[in-house]
Amino acid sequence: MNTGLNRTKWEPYVWLLPSLLLIAIFVVFPILIVFKLSFSEISKAGVIGGFIGFDNYVEAVHLPAFKTVMLNTMWWVLSVVILSTVLGFIIALVLNQKFRGRKIARSILVFPWATSLVIQASVWNYIIKAEYGNLNNVLLNLGIIQQAVNWRSSYQIEFVWECWVGIFVTVPFVTFCVLSGLQSIDGSLYEAATMDGAGFWNKLRHITLPMVRPSLTVSTVLNIIYVFNSFPIVYTMTKGAPAHKTDTMITYLYMLSFYERRKGPATALSVIGFLILCVCAGIYMVSVMRKEEEL
Template sequence: MSKKNKALLVLQPYIWLLPSVLLMVTMIVVPIISVFKISFSEVGRSGLIKGFNGIENYLEVFRQPAFLTTLRNTFVWTIAVVGLSTVIGFILAMVLNQEFFGRKLVRAVVIFPWATALVIQSVIWKYIVNADYGSLNVLLKKLGVIKSFVNWTGTAQSMFAWECWVGIFVTFPFVTFCVLSGLQGIDAALYESAAVDGAGFWSKLFKITLPLVRPSLTVSTVLNIIYVFNSFPIVWTISKGAPADQTHTLVTYLYKLSFTEGKSGQAAAVSVIGFVILAILASIYMFMSLRGEGED
């Protein structure tokens, strides 16, 4: 084989990868660099960059009382939705992994909340908990549970709690099917051998099931952290940050800064802060998961 052919053979994988790399650079790297640049610039309401202004945008963001509330909400939102949806999804996956009549139908029904658009889900739940004509109040009153309609979203805390519930409701099906795929890959002989040795349910769970589905849980958790942290439709559709900017997350808050108040520089600064936080959280989780697999 000639040197030219050898060189082409070595370069061939990189040539095939080149279109994907160019697409990633164009669609991901360039916008990230652009956002970082805007966050350190003075930007007019029209979106024109007037010049470099250092960390002024970041300082202005931290001066706003609503930002600290938004930051706290974002952590509560991410931890609550990812954590509870993971627990619910794992339990449901264990149930759906068993043989029972109508299992295929139940699996099809479970996927609906995740497959339906988030805006549609949010509008439906906003109607359900409406204080004046919501179906939840109507149902509970007909059942005699309540005597008069209840304002389920009367405070910022209750409004945010309902938003978290909607986030959990649309997220747990994804976890369920990720874990279910891992459960179906476990050899039944392992459980039979454990049963012969006298292992109970909890021993099988912690010694067989959890270690073997850990890769599936890692994938679902990392993706959920990214998706939930950046989730926009649920919070914006239900409350738009009301009342008094008390239910914002970082994504809805930066949207308001940029498109409602025309503060693109500050919005970019919030975006960068969110990007850094998300990168740190995902890296920590991945490091802990990979270290756990290495120890196994």
């Protein structure tokens, strides 16, 4: 009897062991290495030297592009996560309705998500190309414009395009997360609300939103992490040009490490990014969990 009880105590840990080992090897260990590297001298060629304290961090925050890159990263994460969540939520509400062709619409929605980000960014590069981009061609053929428009006339506009591509590829993920939440809502709740005279907005506020909150929490936290760490869109579309004005933290530290060969500050930046991400995701999760407990 005792043996059986003991076994039930330790058995789950045995089953968890392979996953924990993999996480330790492929996640925890590299993070610890990066932390160690950020306090080490690293040569241009990547040879790791001795402990230098916070020198890499001091150099990183004094880089001329640091402030711009931090602001870009903030706008990038906020705009992509918030707008893709709003759009994804609306599309999920639409796709949750019964209509002819709903399955096809859902399938089409998967495409931007299922296609590689590099391909997505390259395709958008072609679409908005001034010389022979598809957008200009279509508008010229329709007679809407008389001369090709430079859709990337300033770095601010280029950054907006990068954000737009980020939103475009993130919306499907949010939509499917919300859809899964919507489909788990018992239809009788809506029927009861209708009987009580609740309109669309009241049902949305008092039934739909609270019921899909867990799905939205998952999608938002994952999106904060994915979008913050996203590399291919910015790198493919502008490589951070001009002069890091369209870089985010991830693309900037890559350029810093492998183009400028300043590996020390690049490592320090990656640690700073990791800590920011932990704090943001942590604050969001704690606040959402508190609200759920209140409910």
